Amino acid sequence: ILNVEQSPQSLHVQEGDSTNFTCSFPSSNFYALHWYRWETAKSPEALFVMTLNGDEKKKGRISATLNTKEGYSYLYIKGSQPEDSATYLCAFEISGTYKYIFGTGTRLKVLA
Amino acid sequence: SAVISQKPSRDICQRGTSLTIQCQVDSQVTMMFWYRQQPGQSLTLIATANQGSEATYESGFVIDKFPISRPNLTFSTLTVSNMSPEDSSIYLCSGVSTDTQYFGPGTRLTVL
Numbered sequence: 001i002l003n004v005e006q007s008p009q010s011l012h013v014q015e016g017d018s019t020n021f022t023c024s025f026p027s028s029n030f031y032a033l034h035w036y037r038w039e040t041a042k043s044p045e046a047l048f049v050m051t052l053n054g055d056e057k058k059k060g061r062i063s064a065t066l067n068t069k070e071g072y073s074y075l076y077i078k079g080s081q082p083e084d085s086a087t088y089l090c091a092f093e094i095s096g097t098y099k100y101i102f103g104t105g106t107r108l109k110v111l112a
Numbered sequence: 113s114a115v116i117s118q119k120p121s122r123d124i125c126q127r128g129t130s131l132t133i134q135c136q137v138d139s140q141v142t143m144m145f146w147y148r149q150q151p152g153q154s155l156t157l158i159a160t161a162n163q164g165s166e167a168t169y170e171s172g173f174v175i176d177k178f179p180i181s182r183p184n185l186t187f188s189t190l191t192v193s194n195m196s197p198e199d200s201s202i203y204l205c206s207g208v209s210t211d212t213q214y215f216g217p218g219t220r221l222t223v224l
Contacts, residue, residue: 004154034212043116044204044215089155091213098143098208102155 002026004092006103013080014111021106023073023090031095033073035064038087038105047075047088080110114139114209118216125195125223132191133203133219140185141207141214146178149202149218161188161205195223 005024013019025033032051036044048057050066050073057064061078077084087107091100115138125131135144144161159167159180167180182188192199200223206213 032211036215041121041217041220043217046212046214049212091155098213099145099157099160100155100213101157104152104154 002029002092002094002101004090004101004103006088006090006106008106009104010107010109012109012111015080015082017080017110018076018078019080019108020074020076021088021108023075023103025071025073025090025092025101027068027071029095030068030092031097032093033066033068034091034093034100035073035075036089036091038089039085044089077108080108082110082112084108085110113212114141114207114214116205116207116214116216118203118205118219120219121217122220123222125221127196127223129195130191130193131195131221132189133205135188135190135205135216137186137207137214139209141209143208144182144188145206145208145213146180146188146190147204147206149204150198151200155204158190158203161190192221195221197223199223 035047038044048064053068055066063076066073087105089105091102119134146158147155149155158173159169161182163182179191202218204218206215
């Protein structure tokens with residue numbers, strides 16, 4: 001059974017703090033690792049898709065890294081803002097299938 | 113990218129009844145999927161919606177409980193049949209475009 005773990009489950013930070021989350025995934029049958037941002041009652045928003053070991057992606061104040069050999073990815077948010085409050089999901093894409101296995105997410109709350 | 117809408121956005125239903133959820137994509141997508149998120153759990157894949165043929169179900173999900181249709185490349189429906197309180201979840205559809213899954217905003221179902 002392929003399992004994806006995310007930590008922490010939830011996080012409260014002050015506005016301006018930097019933070020990071022972890023996603024652990026299987027090292028076999030790997031095709032890609034996806035990060036999504038999900039606000040309540042909205043569609044999950046695709047942030048990054050990473051495929052190569054050592055990949056680093058950046059979008060504004062948010063960045064992500066990928067280590068496929070040890071099976072983890074980090075998502076970083078620099079200078080958190082209240083509008084960053086959301087649940088951040090990672091998804092492991094199974095090679096050759098387009099199917100995703102999701103972690104349970106990290107719920108971030110940024111306090112003004 | 114693809115923009116995906118779902119109807120209804122939420123519903124409260126009585127046990128033993130059925131609800132059909134509609135998913136509309138604004139452009140053609142290669143694959144469509146249906147997911148469920150039970151309270152406190154991760155997004156879990158229910159099935160792949162195949163155009164013009166029977167859906168492909170994941171382990172633990174069956175056609176009699178979750179019949180799915182996909183008459184064309186931009187539309188799909190999921191029916192939750194003979195509902196029980198355990199079916200209370202958020203149901204999301206997704207479509208694959210340019211190697212990324214795009215998601216609808218979800219249907220929040222409560223079964224009393």
